[in-house]
Amino acid sequence: MRIRTRLQVVAAAAVALVVTMALLLYWSQDQLAAATSAGSLADEIAISLFERSLSRSDYLRNDNQRARMQWGAKQRQVDELIKRASTRFDPATAGTIIDRMRMNNTESAAVFAQIVANRDSAHSGRRRPEQATEIENQLEGQLLLKTYDIIADTRNLQEAIRARIAATQQTVTRVSLAFIAAVAFLVIIASWSLGRLVGKGIANLQLGAAAIGAGDFRHVIPVAGEDEFAEVARAFNRMSGALAESRAALEEEVAARKRNAERIEQLNRELSANVSQLLGANQELDAFAYAVSHDLRAPLRAMAGFSQALLEDFADKLDGEARDYLDEIIIGSRHMGQLIDGLLTLSRSTRGELRHDPVDVSAMAERIRRELELPQPKRRVTWHIEPGLCATGDERMIEIVMRNLLDNAWKYTAGNTEPVIRVSAEMEGSQRFFCVADNGAGFDMAHAGKLFQPFQRLHRQDEFPGIGIGLATVQRIVHRHGGTLHGAGAPGKGATFRFSLPGEGGAAEYPQKETA
Amino acid sequence: MNINKSILLVEDNPQDEKLILRALNKVNLANQVDVVRDGQQALDYLFREGEFAAHQGDELPAVVLLDISLPRVSGLDVLKRLRNDPKTCLQPVVILTSSDEERDRLKSYENGANSFVRKPLDFAEFAETVARLGIYWMAVNKPPLE
Numbered sequence: 331m332r333i334r335t336r337l338q339v340v341a342a343a344a345v346a347l348v349v350t351m352a353l354l355l356y357w358s359q360d361q362l363a364a365a366t367s368a369g370s371l372a373d374e375i376a377i378s379l380f381e382r383s384l385s386r387s388d389y390l391r392n393d394n395q396r397a398r399m400q401w402g403a404k405q406r407q408v409d410e411l412i413k414r415a416s417t418r419f420d421p422a423t424a425g426t427i428i429d430r431m432r433m434n435n436t437e438s439a440a441v442f443a444q445i446v447a448n449r450d451s452a453h454s455g456r457r458r459p460e461q462a463t464e465i466e467n468q469l470e471g472q473l474l475l476k477t478y479d480i481i482a483d484t485r486n487l488q489e490a491i492r493a494r495i496a497a498t499q500q501t502v503t504r505v506s507l508a509f510i511a512a513v514a515f516l517v518i519i520a521s522w523s524l525g526r527l528v529g530k531g532i533a534n535l536q537l538g539a540a541a542i543g544a545g546d547f548r549h550v551i552p553v554a555g556e557d558e559f560a561e562v563a564r565a566f567n568r569m570s571g572a573l574a575e576s577r578a579a580l581e582e583e584v585a586a587r588k589r590n591a592e593r594i595e596q597l598n599r600e601l602s603a604n605v606s607q608l609l610g611a612n613q614e615l616d617a618f619a620y621a622v623s624h625d626l627r628a629p630l631r632a633m634a635g636f637s638q639a640l641l642e643d644f645a646d647k648l649d650g651e652a653r654d655y656l657d658e659i660i661i662g663s664r665h666m667g668q669l670i671d672g673l674l675t676l677s678r679s680t681r682g683e684l685r686h687d688p689v690d691v692s693a694m695a696e697r698i699r700r701e702l703e704l705p706q707p708k709r710r711v712t713w714h715i716e717p718g719l720c721a722t723g724d725e726r727m728i729e730i731v732m733r734n735l736l737d738n739a740w741k742y743t744a745g746n747t748e749p750v751i752r753v754s755a756e757m758e759g760s761q762r763f764f765c766v767a768d769n770g771a772g773f774d775m776a777h778a779g780k781l782f783q784p785f786q787r788l789h790r791q792d793e794f795p796g797i798g799i800g801l802a803t804v805q806r807i808v809h810r811h812g813g814t815l816h817g818a819g820a821p822g823k824g825a826t827f828r829f830s831l832p833g834e835g836g837a838a839e840y841p842q843k844e845t846a
Numbered sequence: 847m848n849i850n851k852s853i854l855l856v857e858d859n860p861q862d863e864k865l866i867l868r869a870l871n872k873v874n875l876a877n878q879v880d881v882v883r884d885g886q887q888a889l890d891y892l893f894r895e896g897e898f899a900a901h902q903g904d905e906l907p908a909v910v911l912l913d914i915s916l917p918r919v920s921g922l923d924v925l926k927r928l929r930n931d932p933k934t935c936l937q938p939v940v941i942l943t944s945s946d947e948e949r950d951r952l953k954s955y956e957n958g959a960n961s962f963v964r965k966p967l968d969f970a971e972f973a974e975t976v977a978r979l980g981i982y983w984m985a986v987n988k989p990p991l992e
Binding site: 620624627628629630631632634635636637638639660663664667670671 | 945
């Protein structure tokens with residue numbers, strides 16, 4: 331049985347008890363009221379008899395005819411009361427008494443009638459007064475006796491009432507006690523069994539909760555019966571089952587993640603190794619470029635130096651052609667020196683720390699402009715340098731960029747009648763691009779692929795001298811800042827070079843390996 | 847003019863040596879130039895040791911023209927040794943090198959060089975630079991110890 335049901339039963343029993351007790355009380359009250367009214371009826375009979383006696387007395391003493399009438403009335407009253415009493419009283423206990431009372435009352439009336447007849451005989455002379463008086467005394471005596479009997483019977487009736495009340499009370503008490511005992515018994519049994527049940531149920535649940543809490547998801551709480559504890563136990567078991575499943579799933583996922591993490595770590599290790607390798611290779615390349623260009627200078631100096639020495643010291647011993655040959659040697663050496671310088675600059679542009687300083691590009695352009703104009707004061711070039719251009723990056727390297735681009739612009743507008751060089755900035759999307767444009771010789775876009783490759787030139791030496799390393803260097807520097815470089819042009823219409831220098835958030839800088 | 851003074855040229859490259867001597871010759875300083883060809887020789891010369899032990903009493907040169915890349919002992923090590931020794935710590939030293947690396951320049955000054963001159967690529971410029979150097983250090987500059 332469910333606990334709730336048990337509790338309901340107990341509650342119902344308690345309610346039943348209360349209701350029964352109430353009914354019992356009501357019944358006993360009822361009984362009491364009946365008894366009381368019966369009692370008062372008996373009292374009324376007694377009083378009426380007393381009043382009848384008064385009437386008799388009054389009649390007999392005073393010969394009051396009215397009293398005689400009253401006596402009759404009273405007698406009828408008593409009869410009436412006795413009749414009523416017969417309905418009020420339990421015939422078993424009071425039947426005989428009431429019959430006796432009625433009989434006595436009726437006989438009283440007969441006796442009284444005799445008394446009246448006697449008086450009348452006395453009055454009429456039919457009987458001698460002494461005889462009449464004696465008869466009257468006898469009759470009065472009889473009447474008195476009868477009256478006393480009735481009164482005594484009223485007292486018996488009271489007794490019967492009291493007995494009845496006592497019996498009622500006893501019944502009430504007995505029944506109440508029985509009920510209380512029964513209900514107490516029921517409550518005790520129910521509480522005890524309920525307590526045991528609840529205790530056991532809770533103990534099981536506690537054990538189960540403790541086991542599950544400790545991590546044993548396979549613990550099964552025993553399910554007994556079909557009550558609430560059984561339901562809770564089932565719910566707990568379902569819960570622990572679900573927990574066991576989810577834990578298994580979690581463990582699986584953790585294992586998978588661990589595997590992934592290991593894999594990632596391994597990949598990272600491989601990546602670092604590759605990066606180290608690449609860095610090493612880069613550094614070696616740069617060191618190589620530096621060493622080579624360095625070591626190439628000395629013999630170059632010798633070649634140029636001694637050719638010059640020949641020219642100076644043996645001028646008189648050399649004819650024109652010999653001097654021309656020596657000039658060619660010197661020119662060649664100079665060219666080679668420029669190549670070496672270019673290579674060195676190129677290699678340097680990717681070495682060293684990339685600084686992030688604010689750079690005034692406009693001021694830089696103005697400075698380079700002056701340096702270009704100074705040795706050639708006769709050249710008239712129209713410059714448009716946008717003021718306030720600022721960038722963030724390595725000033726030294728940005729200087730190389732601007733110098734190369736402006737150098738080119740200066741060089742390739744040499745043949746123009748109205749050369750114009752423009753330095754500006756424009757936005758493309760969210761990125762800022764610096765532009766160096768000229769209206770000089772330009773280049774054929776078909777060869778644009780070669781534009782930034784070292785030593786690849788798009789013009790002949792006799793058209794425009796140069797070694798073709800400037801733009802390669804510019805591109806390297808721009809890329810190192812995380813930016814992009816674009817060149818556009820048309821033959822005879824000039825060229826425009828645009829580059830961006832993302833401030834922060836450029837290409838991630840890998841730490842350079844320190845070389846002593 | 848320090849007629850009695852000498853210039854010590856520390857140069858391992860024979861062509862550079864010839865060119866430098868020729869340039870100094872143009873300004874009449876060639877006969878006052880002593881040449882050593884590696885770092886150890888330079889130290890021996892300046893400390894009057896080893897093969898130069900016989901020259902104990904000689905005066906120190908007016909200036910040392912020191913290349914950086916030298917066999918046996920490098921130019922910078924020679925410089926350090928010079929500056930560490932009380933006898934030679936005031937010796938004027940000009941670093942004359944083909945390197946234009948910033949760190950070479952900085953290291954030279956850090957180790958106490960008086961001057962840093964780059965050998966120009968262009969020969970004419972090279973000759974002129976050397977000549978000017980010679981004139982400056984021999985005629986214009988006043989050495990620490992007269």
